[in-house]
Amino acid sequence: MKILHLADLHIGKIVQEQSLLEDQIYMLEQIVKKIEEEKIELVLISGDIYDRSVPPADSVIVLNNFLKVLVKDLKVKVCMIAGNHDSKERLNFGKEIFADDGLHICAIYDGKLEKKEFEDEYGKLNIYMLPYIKPVEIKQYFDEDEKIASYHDAVKKVLEKENINKDERNIILSHQFVTAGNVEPERSESETLILGGTENVDVSVYDQFDYVALGHIHGPQRIGRDTARYSGTMLKYSFSEVNQNKCLTILDFKEKGNLKIDTSITIKPLRDMRVIKGPIEELTSEDVYSKTNREDYIRAIITNEEQVYDAIGQIKKIYPNTLRLDIKNSKSEIQQTLQISDLDDIKKKDEVELFNEFYQYQNNQELNESQLDIMKQVVKEVKKEEH
Ligand SMILES: [Mn+2]
Known part of the structure; x- marks a missing residue:
């Protein structure tokens, strides 16, 4: 079966007051094309469907259209879980109604891990769906003497309760901060993480699954093994992600043990997000901007030593989608060092x-x-x- 793993769509995302909805619509249309070209039969979406728990009306329309095309027009099956950005109750809307058409939503953990069975020429394929969970929310489903002090304990306990048939093919969708040993995943500023680092779940808890379709971290990457992966976001959602190479994660799962993962397909966004740095004369010179897409989302770092008159106006004239402007020169560097030493x-x-x-x-x-x-x-x- 050919499967597309997506996560962290964050539909309705706003960066520095700029809505990315148009970029997201474009991207979802390109993804639909790839789903057709690659003959994908199943799409997994591992949480953070929306960017906010109460998504604006236009975001709801965008998700509705995307899912409608997949399920109704392309007859693709979809399994979708809630992330920490989603409202569980709202995302769960219609789940029993849509399931008959092949849209499987799991936004609430209710004491039992949800499982959806699919069939292909290689037999049964089980898709388990674990929405984002916090230790406090799941305690009610366990005896009081069971120790659930951390996110790691929470996911471990939830999975231990299940009888996973190891002879069959098993995939799980999960939206957590998953680490391998002491290795931290490559992170960006746009993932809301709990301070203190107690939110991490070691990847070993998912050992019984053939593939772990993770959501939460925005950079596509493997965690501990090739078959436990963050698909990453479809677009750059923060200037801390400008160097990430976003890609599609496509699985070709034949018989048990025969799983191929392809991350070579990339989609060019409508507008890229990038950082430009230098003296303002250079950044606004035709030599520099003519080779680039001036519509890109820009963070400009101006390095002039002297005051620049109307820097933002000058930059925006060339790069209309400038979202952020910073000045970094010897004065600002000094200021920053002073600031840091004052922290004590x-x-x-x-x-x-x-x-x-x-x-x-x-x-x-x-x-x-x-x-x-x-x-x-x-x-x-x-x-x-x-x-
Ligand atoms: Mn998340």
Whole structure:
């Protein structure tokens, strides 16, 4: 069976106030073409379908159209789980109704791992669907003396409960922060992760599955073994992802033990996301921009030592989709080192002082008298509310 593994669609994603919906629609159309060309029969979507728990109306329309084309027009089966960005209840809408048409949604873990069986010339193929889970949410399904202190424990316990037939072919969809031993996956800023690193699940918990279709991390990569993978996102969703090579993850699963994985297909997005750096004269010179797509999403880093008049205006004239502009010169470097060495004193400073530092860092000047007064007032009022 030929299977496409997708994850982290984040439909409705907004980067620096710019909606990427048009780019996402384009990308989903290209993916549909590849599904046809590659004769994909089953599509797995491993969570973070939407970017927000209450997706805007236009995002819902985009997902609806994508799924409609797959299921109704192409007769492709779809298995989809919820990620941490999705609202479980909302994503679960219609699951019993759509299942007859081949759209299988699992957004809520209810004490039993959901399983969907498919058949092909090689026999049975079991697709297990584990939506994003947190330890606190699943405790109710286990005895109190069972230790579920971590995300790792949670996934382990959930999977141990199941009787997986090792003679059959088994795939699982899971949306967690999965690591292999002490090796951290390559991450970006756009994955919301819990601080402290306790959210990780070791890949060994999925040992009984022939393939682990992971979601959550935005860079396509294997975790511990070739057959446990993050498919990554279809588009770059943050400037920390500009160097990632997004690709499609296509499986050709024949008999048990015969699983081929192809990550060679890439799709050129409508607009790329990239960082440009240099003196403004260089960035806005025809020599430089004429070789590139000026419609790309740009973070411009300007390195001029002297003040640049209307830098954002000049940059946007050439690159209309500039989302971010930073200035990095010897002054800003010095400022940053100062800032970092000050961190030790942070506990000794009050809120107004800290805000003033932040403001200074952002604007290269301190708050003036009246701004200081406003801040003092705000802090006072917030503190009053806390009590
Ligand atoms: Mn996620």
